[in-house]
Amino acid sequence: MTQQSEQADGESAAPAAPTRRPTVKQVAAHAGVSHQTVSRYLRGDQGMKPATIARIEQAVRELDYRPDLVARSMRTGRTRVLAVLLPSPVQALPTPTLAAAAEVAHQAGYFMEVAVVDGGTPERVERARDLLGSGRVDGVLSMGALPGLEERPRTPEAAALVVHPQFDDRLRGLGALADGSVVAEAVEHLAGLGHRDFLHIAGPEEWASARSRRRVYEEAVARLGLTSHGVVSPGAEWDAWGPRSGYDAVAALPLDSPVTAVIAANDNVALGAIRAAGERGWAVPGRLSVVGWDDAEFGRYATPTLSTVAVDRSAQGRYAMRRLISLVAGEEPVDAPEQLNRLVLRESTGPAPARPGRPRTIDT
Amino acid sequence: MTQQSEQADGESAAPAAPTRRPTVKQVAAHAGVSHQTVSRYLRGDQGMKPATIARIEQAVRELDYRPDLVARSMRTGRTRVLAVLLPSPVQALPTPTLAAAAEVAHQAGYFMEVAVVDGGTPERVERARDLLGSGRVDGVLSMGALPGLEERPRTPEAAALVVHPQFDDRLRGLGALADGSVVAEAVEHLAGLGHRDFLHIAGPEEWASARSRRRVYEEAVARLGLTSHGVVSPGAEWDAWGPRSGYDAVAALPLDSPVTAVIAANDNVALGAIRAAGERGWAVPGRLSVVGWDDAEFGRYATPTLSTVAVDRSAQGRYAMRRLISLVAGEEPVDAPEQLNRLVLRESTGPAPARPGRPRTIDT
DNA sequence: TGCGCCAAAGTGATCGATCACAATATGATG
DNA sequence: CATCATATTGTGATCGATCACTTTGGCGCA
Numbered sequence: 096m097t098q099q100s101e102q103a104d105g106e107s108a109a110p111a112a113p114t115r116r117p118t119v120k121q122v123a124a125h126a127g128v129s130h131q132t133v134s135r136y137l138r139g140d141q142g143m144k145p146a147t148i149a150r151i152e153q154a155v156r157e158l159d160y161r162p163d164l165v166a167r168s169m170r171t172g173r174t175r176v177l178a179v180l181l182p183s184p185v186q187a188l189p190t191p192t193l194a195a196a197a198e199v200a201h202q203a204g205y206f207m208e209v210a211v212v213d214g215g216t217p218e219r220v221e222r223a224r225d226l227l228g229s230g231r232v233d234g235v236l237s238m239g240a241l242p243g244l245e246e247r248p249r250t251p252e253a254a255a256l257v258v259h260p261q262f263d264d265r266l267r268g269l270g271a272l273a274d275g276s277v278v279a280e281a282v283e284h285l286a287g288l289g290h291r292d293f294l295h296i297a298g299p300e301e302w303a304s305a306r307s308r309r310r311v312y313e314e315a316v317a318r319l320g321l322t323s324h325g326v327v328s329p330g331a332e333w334d335a336w337g338p339r340s341g342y343d344a345v346a347a348l349p350l351d352s353p354v355t356a357v358i359a360a361n362d363n364v365a366l367g368a369i370r371a372a373g374e375r376g377w378a379v380p381g382r383l384s385v386v387g388w389d390d391a392e393f394g395r396y397a398t399p400t401l402s403t404v405a406v407d408r409s410a411q412g413r414y415a416m417r418r419l420i421s422l423v424a425g426e427e428p429v430d431a432p433e434q435l436n437r438l439v440l441r442e443s444t445g446p447a448p449a450r451p452g453r454p455r456t457i458d459t
Numbered sequence: 460m461t462q463q464s465e466q467a468d469g470e471s472a473a474p475a476a477p478t479r480r481p482t483v484k485q486v487a488a489h490a491g492v493s494h495q496t497v498s499r500y501l502r503g504d505q506g507m508k509p510a511t512i513a514r515i516e517q518a519v520r521e522l523d524y525r526p527d528l529v530a531r532s533m534r535t536g537r538t539r540v541l542a543v544l545l546p547s548p549v550q551a552l553p554t555p556t557l558a559a560a561a562e563v564a565h566q567a568g569y570f571m572e573v574a575v576v577d578g579g580t581p582e583r584v585e586r587a588r589d590l591l592g593s594g595r596v597d598g599v600l601s602m603g604a605l606p607g608l609e610e611r612p613r614t615p616e617a618a619a620l621v622v623h624p625q626f627d628d629r630l631r632g633l634g635a636l637a638d639g640s641v642v643a644e645a646v647e648h649l650a651g652l653g654h655r656d657f658l659h660i661a662g663p664e665e666w667a668s669a670r671s672r673r674r675v676y677e678e679a680v681a682r683l684g685l686t687s688h689g690v691v692s693p694g695a696e697w698d699a700w701g702p703r704s705g706y707d708a709v710a711a712l713p714l715d716s717p718v719t720a721v722i723a724a725n726d727n728v729a730l731g732a733i734r735a736a737g738e739r740g741w742a743v744p745g746r747l748s749v750v751g752w753d754d755a756e757f758g759r760y761a762t763p764t765l766s767t768v769a770v771d772r773s774a775q776g777r778y779a780m781r782r783l784i785s786l787v788a789g790e791e792p793v794d795a796p797e798q799l800n801r802l803v804l805r806e807s808t809g810p811a812p813a814r815p816g817r818p819r820t821i822d823t
Numbered sequence: 824t825g826c827g828c829c830a831a832a833g834t835g836a837t838c839g840a841t842c843a844c845a846a847t848a849t850g851a852t853g
Numbered sequence: 854c855a856t857c858a859t860a861t862t863g864t865g866a867t868c869g870a871t872c873a874c875t876t877t878g879g880c881g882c883a
Contacts, residue, residue, distance in 0.1 A: 492862075492863090493862065493863045493864080494863090494864095495862070495863060495864080496861085496862055496863075499861095499862085506860060506861060506862095507861070507862090508860090508861070508862095511861085511862085530868095532868095533867095533868055533869070533870090534867075534868055535868090536868075594869090
């Protein structure tokens with residue numbers, strides 16, 4: 096009753112109750128060959144008679160057979176599944192990164208799956224350990240730092256692991272250094288426009304990229320002989336990278352603050368900063384220049400439009416996924432792309448205002 | 460170095476070459492019990508001696524054993540994995556929806572994985588079929604329409620399927636009707652402020668929610684005796700739901716257009732519309748009122764801040780995932796939540812301007 | 824005709840967990 | 854102390870695919 100295979104010439108035509116999915120053996124019986132031959136066909140083996148292939152193809156079609164990927168993985172030890180580990184309370188979900196990574200994975204014949212992990216770093220690490228050792232995936236690409244876990248190739252014991260450079264504390268590949276370096280460019284540009292007094296609204300400390308940008312900012316300010324009026328870190332974790340932190344930071348400045356240039360952690364933060372400036376009567380960029388990060392779409396249409404750093408997230412995603420695939424396949428790791436970030440100047444930056452309070456000392 | 464198994468008293472200390480992951484049998488041997496007892500422990504079976512449990516726990520710890528989920532799934536026929544199918548060229552990735560869904564899944568003891576599918580509707584349907592029949596997942600929640608596929612419970616043949624109501628062409632559950640109804644509220648509010656001439660910048664036709672909102676808009680305008688000066692649909696698919704379509708729509712209006720109120724497909728579109736208005740000297744809301752949809756975060760900080768419809772995406776995600784889980788477990792489907800959308804009024808809407816051209820006929 | 828060789832397909836074992844059922848330990852009772 | 858009911862653990866089969874090895878078939882050549 097469970098399986099009603101229609102014999103070659105027996106006329107027991109009752110294809111009505113397929114309570115179970117067909118297996119290789121049933122396809123084999125239907126096609127009049129052995130299960131191993133069907134398996135060969137599924138594997139795409141070369142040495143097969145066209146007639147045999149045709150018979151199997153017909154059987155597959157008639158039974159609507161789809162291979163049980165679980166059983167296949169069990170035997171082969173590989174799943175062709177790559178997981179992307181994504182921390183759950185992530186405000187700006189990197190859609191282009193994911194899309195590009197998915198495309199690379201797909202082209203290489205892998206499935207890409209995103210595992211969303213809520214909870215903090217310990218939960219993420221634990222989940223990563225589980226995933227790596229579960230046999231359910233061939234590789235893991237983590238979009239968050241994984242303290243205690245190292246990048247590694249695929250072994251019989253565990254899946255391969257790659258940490259996205261932006262979140263990697265070990266400054267690997269295009270890592271944090273290349274990531275933040277454009278901040279220096281932004282500071283230099285603003286200095287060229289006459290700005291001398293800067294403020295940095297940073298991202299949360301846990302993020303490698305946030306720390307990197309902060310460091311580059313501080314170095315650039317020091318190198319150019321400018322003044323930093325502080326680095327504001329977001330107090331509430333829940334609003335890290337959100338507009339609120341930018342709003343609060345600017346709203347907290349004294350009305351006669353000498354700050355004329357703000358380097359914000361990202362475009363959301365920049366937007367909040369601009370709003371706060373507007374509400375206290377500071378024109379942007381007349382009184383205050385603001386630079387964001389991300390080149391978010393809304394930044395091109397906001398008023399004023401946002402000066403920002405365009406990040407090639409697609410390239411990042413492609414690179415990270417290629418790296419993972421090379422580790423899974425046991426090939427040589429691919430090289431990091433050169434430069435992914437670009438300063439984009441729009442309406443939110445402009446010349447520094449004249450400074451009535453403290454006249455600029457010209458002593459050259 | 461990784462694991463230093465301390466034998467009880469046997470001194471055959473050769474833990475040097477763990478080339479393979481340990482299995483239940485090895486754990487059993489290490490603990491001095493049978494493999495079935497270990498399996499019982501893993502299943503969380505009740506009738507077990509505390510002493511036995513302790514021995515097994517120690518063995519698991521010492522060997523760093525993690526069950527092979529693939530093998531388990533093979534035998535049980537279930538994976539405890541639920542997949543969310545996500546179309547790849549998706550502009551506004553529904554982070555809160557995903558986060559809420561992930562939380563619900565996690566609490567019910569499931570893993571949630573997101574499968575990103577690039578390509579169009581046919582590819583998505585094919586991928587869904589594969590996923591449903593691969594045995595790799597217990598259920599699928601699709602974030603895109605799946606023409607030809609019906610919602611269904613889990614069977615031995617295939618996984619359960621749920622289509623997120625926002626993308627479901629069959630108007631199921633809280634479906635498209637409830638979804639778009641707040642548009643009527645927005646139109647009524649604007650009519651109350653004196654607006655008589657409306658424009659709707661719609662989302663792409665393929666989306667059930669876009670069609671629904673458009674229909675509600677047209678009904679409301681007709682019912683209240685107002686004038687609709689057209690419904691603009693985005694021409695280029697690649698910019699569907701993007702600010703560009705809003706920008707173009709407003710930029711294309713004649714300078715003496717009587718339109719004073721715009722209902723935009725979402726906040727991005729609204730932002731583009733406002734930008735275009737600003738560039739041609741139309742004050743918002745002085746000359747033009749604009750309403751968005753989504754309550755995107757930037758809308759609270761943009762200038763002007765955006766009037767919009769707040770959508771409880773978390774509730775949507777929870778609901779969809781609960782529905783899926785009930786179908787997977789074979790329980791009664793859960794009821795749809797009542798009302799998820801709420802009109803939020805901010806700076807981008809205001810009283811209609813005086814109308815010099817065509818004086819308003821008062822004939823009550 | 825017979826032999827050997829290569830191509831093509833078949834047979835049985837196997838991956839690591841759980842299921843069904845059998846077997847043994849444990850404790851209460853007369 | 855024997856006996857039974859119950860609690861706890863052990864033995865062998867099984868899920869559906871692939872791997873390793875064996876067998877059969879077809880053809881050329883002496």
